[in-house]
Amino acid sequence: xxKLAIDGGAPVRDSFLPYGKQSIDEKDIESVLSVIRGxxxxxxxxxxxxxxxxxxxxxxxxxxxxxxxxAALHAAYYAAGLTKGDExxxxxxxxxxxxxxxxxxxxxxxxxxIDEYTYQLSPNQVEKKINVNTRAIVSVDFAGQPVEYDRFRxxxxxHNLVYISDGAHSLGAQYKGKPVxxxxxxxMFSFHPVxxxxxxxxxxxxxxxSEYAERLExxxxxxxKKDGLLEYHGPWYYEMHDLGMNYRMTDIQAALGFxxxxxxxxxxxxxxxIATIYTKSFIEEIGIEIPTVHADVLSGxxxxxxxxxxxxxxxxxxxxFEALRAENIGVHVHYIPVYLQPYYQQLGYHADCPNANNWYxxxxxxxIFPSMTNKDVTDVIEAVKKVYYHYRVEA
Ligand SMILES: *Cc1c(COP(=O)(O)O)cnc(C)c1O
Numbered sequence: 001x002x003k004l005a006i007d008g009g010a011p012v013r014d015s016f017l018p019y020g021k022q023s024i025d026e027k028d029i030e031s032v033l034s035v036i037r038g039x040x041x042x043x044x045x046x047x048x049x050x051x052x053x054x055x056x057x058x059x060x061x062x063x064x065x066x067x068x069x070x071a072a073l074h075a076a077y078y079a080a081g082l083t084k085g086d087e088x089x090x091x092x093x094x095x096x097x098x099x100x101x102x103x104x105x106x107x108x109x110x111x112x113x114i115d116e117y118t119y120q121l122s123p124n125q126v127e128k129k130i131n132v133n134t135r136a137i138v139s140v141d142f143a144g145q146p147v148e149y150d151r152f153r154x155x156x157x158x159h160n161l162v163y164i165s166d167g168a169h170s171l172g173a174q175y176k177g178k179p180v181x182x183x184x185x186x187x188m189f190s191f192h193p194v195x196x197x198x199x200x201x202x203x204x205x206x207x208x209x210s211e212y213a214e215r216l217e218x219x220x221x222x223x224x225k226k227d228g229l230l231e232y233h234g235p236w237y238y239e240m241h242d243l244g245m246n247y248r249m250t251d252i253q254a255a256l257g258f259x260x261x262x263x264x265x266x267x268x269x270x271x272x273x274i275a276t277i278y279t280k281s282f283i284e285e286i287g288i289e290i291p292t293v294h295a296d297v298l299s300g301x302x303x304x305x306x307x308x309x310x311x312x313x314x315x316x317x318x319x320x321f322e323a324l325r326a327e328n329i330g331v332h333v334h335y336i337p338v339y340l341q342p343y344y345q346q347l348g349y350h351a352d353c354p355n356a357n358n359w360y361x362x363x364x365x366x367x368i369f370p371s372m373t374n375k376d377v378t379d380v381i382e383a384v385k386k387v388y389y390h391y392r393v394e395a
Contacts, residue, residue: 004390006326012383013328019303020194023267023371027259035255044251050258051204054189057261058171058181060206062213065254066220069168069190069203071247073101076186076205077136079215080162082107086135090166091121092337092356094140098166099338107135111339113353117292119143119305123151125353130155136162141170141180143334144196144271144300145293149175149183156185164188168203171196172268173300180300181206186216191253194369196267196300197260199253219244267370271301274368274377278304281381287312287392303334304368306384310361313391317362320387324364327383332365 003009035046047065055063066072082088084106090098092111099109112125121139137156139147149165156163165184167173173180181187186209189195191202205216218225223244230239279290289307293299308320317333324331337356339349351357366380 001390002386004323004326004387005328006323011327012386013379016328016330017367017372017376017379018330018369019332019365019367021369021371022193022198023263023369024198024256025263027262028256031255031259032252035251041252042250043248044254046251046254046258047249050199050249050254050261053258053261054171054204055206057264058179058187058206060181060187061208062210063204063206064213064216064220065249065257066203066205066247067249067253068201069188069192069195070097070101071220071245072188072190072203072205073097073164073166074104074245075216075219075247076164076188076212077101077105077107078219079186079205079212080136080164082135082162085133087129087131087133088136088138089126089129089134090138091140091142092339092353093119093121093142093335093359094166094338095168095335096338096341097168098138098140099344102138108133109338110134111337111349111353111356113355114142114359116355118145118294119292119355119359120145120147122355123148123155126152127155130159130161134159134161136164138164138166139184140166140168141173141300142303143291143305144169144173144302145291146170146173146175146180146183146297146299148294153183162186168192168195169302170300172264174298176296182208185209186212191257191260194302196302197257197264199249199257199260202249202253202257218242220247222246263370268300270370270372271368272299274372275299275301275304277377278366278368278381282306282384285385285388288388301368304366305334305363306366307359307362308364312393314393315391317364320391321364323387323390324383327386329380329383330367333360333363334365336360 005011051063086107165187168190191199223242
């Protein structure tokens with residue numbers, strides 16, 4: 001048997017392969033340079049152009065850009081009118097920002113369990129958590145796979161709730177033949193470097209509601225209004241109508257996002273190619289579960305996650321993970337259930353979603369990003385198989 005790198009053998013790769021990474025080309029660099037050479041580096045014309053491009057791509061009427069995705073979620077919860085005493089139902093298998101932003105507005109995140117197979121927030125579990133205090137459902141297109149949008153929308157309608165989508169992973173993905181972005185009342189996309197396209201830091205909310213769009217803009221810039229003022233003292237005059245934030249995106253960020261959007265479809269194509277190769281390589285291996293994808297969606301493959309059934313291996317997930325890292329494969333784990341975080345434990349949360357808990361014990365995220373070469377992909381497969389055959393328990 002080949003010696004694992006963790007046991008002193010030669011690693012599959014000499015250099016470390018991260019799990020995700022931005023793809024920046026000369027056009028992106030030129031676009032950013034043209035802004036920083038100009039007069040307006042913050043509130044210039046690129047922000048509206050970028051917002052228009054994202055709105056057009058997803059087919060939404062309005063898009064409001066923010067300094068990051070977390071700020072965008074905060075603004076969406078504000079725009080939805082969420083406040084103290086309100087409950088927001090979401091998934092524990094997400095980045096902490098999804099539920100943190102509910103805490104920012106004084107609302108209470110309530111975690112509903114994930115589906116056992118798709119590892120997405122389960123509409124049935126959400127329905128069980130709805131009570132008189134529930135005001136919103138926030139689903140997450142985890143790993144880039146769109147959730148069962150129609151079911152969440154029906155639930156929201158039936159119980160008079162706001163439906164917000166955390167689409168941080170799913171810009172460019174499709175639900176029933178349409179781009180993600182118009183299924184919920186508001187949808188957030190993040191432009192962090194590992195996300196589908198990047199602006200460095202950045203985020204956006206897309207919506208078809210002019211009312212939400214107006215409130216998002218108000219919150220983004222200190223609660224200061226440009227139109228519909230109560231008085232007019234002169235050309236310098238502005239009015240602050242609510243306690244907003246400074247959550248504005250800069251023109252520099254927007255310039256990067258503008259040219260990145262031109263590459264979104266080619267990025268998606270490459271991610272799908274890599275996912276297909278992974279799936280073909282692992283589908284027959286007993287003890288490894290490949291991702292389950294719904295027939296009516298096209299996943300954006302933000303993450304490619306394998307589940308290692310613990311009873312099929314002589315070691316636990318941590319040992320498999322460390323063995324892969326030793327082979328120089330930048331595996332990761334997405335996510336630690338949010339309620340396990342010390343801050344949430346302190347707030348009194350319990351680990352009461354069994355599917356999420358079991359999921360967390362067994363999963364490993366493989367590297368996937370558009371600029372991965374075929375050699376990178378082959379290295380990942382070789383390393384996984386090397387470690388798999390080493391630790392697999394014969395049936
Ligand atoms: C990245 C991410 C966010 C936050 O976006 P930032 O732009 O990093 O603030 C929120 N939710 C999920 C699921 C994410 O992956």
